[in-house]
Amino acid sequence: MSETELLALLRELDDPERLEQPRHYDPAATRLAFGGLVRRLEADFGAPCDFERDTQDSSEYGRVHVPAEATIRGTRIVICVSKFGSLAEVCADNPGAYLGTDEACAEGVLDPADLATVERALAELGYVSVPEELLETDYEGPSDLGFFAARPTWWTRFFGFM
Template sequence: MAMSKVELLALLRELDDPKQLEWPLNYDRAAARLAFGGLVRRLETDLGAQCEFEQDTQDSSEYGRARVPAEATVCGTRIVVCVSMSGSLAEVCAANPGAYSTRTTPERKARWTPPTSPPWSRRWPNSAT
């Protein structure tokens, strides 16, 4: 169901915390810290590499970021997992999220071929836990 701009803005306002503008309504900082720590430990254990991370980012809708080093991936590209303050929402990016170029040169187009599956999927266990 598509929402109008007015409906979408009203929904977003319902999720805001009227007392604390920096966090969403019912935000549990301790629970977010535990969940993020679990994510970092899982990445390090499953991929066999130490991950750099930052958490509890000030003035951001992100709770934190975990960086998997390029050496731990099959494709040799660093993976960054950005975790939102709004529930269990995460974004998985290659290299540097938020930094991109709108210029695509013929050389870049010639080198890039779309993968059939995420390169890191061959390293990730087949479990839901």
């Protein structure tokens, strides 16, 4: 999806009355899809992946950690999954460690082949990957997020604590 299409999707998913999860949130379906993502990444990388799920008081559902020793460049890959619209974010090492996967690849810490493996798994499992660079832009939606962050971003809205 283009940046314009992704921003339109973020605006469409944004409901100021539902900050932590969407109106028709299905925890069982989300858990099942997330489990499928974990299994897929473990198969693709040939290693067990640690994960966190059911994040409390957050619009983020959970995270999958592809271990550093399973990647080409020896850098852990973290995939964050939102409770909204199957949104996902891919990060080298941790969210915020690099300003997105482009920077991590340019600095040589993330291999493009590993990134492609993760992005392919996300797409084939119905997730929408949103670049960290876009998520870190200023939030321009209808929800009042000033209580949660001094400078709200799209990441705050769809992956942050509420």
